[in-house]
Amino acid sequence: MPSDPRSPDKPMLRALAGEAVWPPPLWLMRQAGRYLPEYRELRAQAGDFITLCTTPELAAEVTLQPIRRFGLDGAILFSDILMLPWALGQPLRFAEGEGPVLAPVRDAAGLATLAPERVAEAITPILETVRLVREALDAHAPRVALIGFAGSPWTVACYMVDGRGTGGAFHQARALAHGDPALFARLIRMVTEATAEYLLAQAAAGAEALMLFDSWAGILAPSQFRRWVIEPTVELVRLLRKRLPTGYPLIGFPRLAGPMLAEYAQRTNLQALGMDTAMDPRWAALAVAPDQALQGNLDPIALLAGGMALEVEARAILGAMRGRPYVFNLGHGIEKETPPEHVAALVRLVRAG
């Protein structure tokens, strides 16, 4: 690990460290993407999605596009949570209009096809992207924090077992977790360890904060949530903390956790918690410790609608978060039909506090 390279002046890092920075720093989930004409242009040249994620110059450019256009406080590595199974050797493709498709892993034989020893080599181009983005930010946008990320073990395992998004049902993964918990635990352990390696490499390459996306945490019953979301996350955080500088910021996003957010926040002891669209920010502010930052949770549909809907919703969240460590964000990824002017209007509104 390098010595701690974080700048104390970056508003996003100050908020993640527990300071009630106001106006709050902001970035937006999926801020790099199809709603931007400059992204669509580059995407058309790049070919398929995996090529885009593994070509450092292109992925770095895409990461930086929304920073240039909107002056946000955080840049998030352009990649996908399924690049980890891909790095483990699981066949992956992104089919137009149908989302990701993986060759499902559902038994010991499937598990044996995965190759954790391949990860270090496979992620090389992604780490190069991190380096390129960090250099560009240091040179041209020194107040912008670079965020690395990965999926959380449960969510990544959902895709690995079902092989598709399944509209969030993930029957096969949930059935395997109940029906053969020993095998499922082996898969979760492999993913947890590979994810720790992947995230530590991102930090070493220049990421200044790391976010864990647990998009499908909320589909589990509480007992299963504790076993497959909280416990593996606690273990992942332990593996990360052993090697990261003290206080290095980690953000968890257990989407649709509902009331389980309180237990997740307390057990994982992460610096920051993402709130999904459905979460009441006032409830979350009471449910997590006052020194844990919150992040979120404007409805992307309000951003799509713009005008009064956007203003009313954004102001309600700002009102609920004032006075505590907080990072403004959406509660879910930006919609691809969103007019970029709506994003610009939102940035002005948040900057005005």
Next chain:
Amino acid sequence: MPSDPRSPDKPMLRALAGEAVWPPPLWLMRQAGRYLPEYRELRAQAGDFITLCTTPELAAEVTLQPIRRFGLDGAILFSDILMLPWALGQPLRFAEGEGPVLAPVRDAAGLATLAPERVAEAITPILETVRLVREALDAHAPRVALIGFAGSPWTVACYMVDGRGTGGAFHQARALAHGDPALFARLIRMVTEATAEYLLAQAAAGAEALMLFDSWAGILAPSQFRRWVIEPTVELVRLLRKRLPTGYPLIGFPRLAGPMLAEYAQRTNLQALGMDTAMDPRWAALAVAPDQALQGNLDPIALLAGGMALEVEARAILGAMRGRPYVFNLGHGIEKETPPEHVAALVRLVRAG
């Protein structure tokens, strides 16, 4: 309305009235359905799904099948929440393997094609099913309560606007709610009033409790949840209470409401609240008033798995609910691959308290 025909001896009605009946009464969401060989046999003869729902003898038989097999405490009318838009004149079909398909309503012209004055006539066969089931229960299973139901206005409007299940995204409905709230409010009002008429007719025909299924309540941001879930439900409950006997039991099921369940329970003042699979029963027990019954929330995947997984999960919920008014149920509909013996084992387990 008829005079109050409820039997004070039915365990399910005692629990809904606020009594901590133990062992708790139980029924299971989608207890009539494809996991039962006798259902599959009848379904093969009946032709399409709408014909099944609108042929009283067949729908009544399907409703009664799980009662005969398992001796449950509640029989729920075999129907579908989309029979209301169907009764309003919106073209509907159930396509094999792709779920329901409606001709979407997205503007004033679409709204004008709906015909609330058709509802009374259209629902006649469904009310006849209620009468037949109630007669059969009175004659052969006098301790079993008959539950009528409808979708809640928000969830029904989701399908009416998007026209399909959309994996729970309902982009068009959410965009209309933000983008043209006046038009969306007109749709919600029409659905609310038609639903009140539909439910009151079910009660008059012999239903002894009514359940409101709000399957997609949890996809909304809190402000939208208040406006499109809580407020229309409050209005619907007001319309029902005006005409129902005092204390007639109403059950709300705002699926994935998360922490918003507390506000929903308090504002609607329903006798009972359904808990979805993701809800922590211990949290719910603190969040709702002690005289409001809870219902739920075994993971249907645990029932599918059977054995230890089923026993551990069921016992945890029983432990959390002991001492308060409670109705045992699943947190989501039964999975179609569930072995009927697993259901029988669950019934024995719950009956043993």
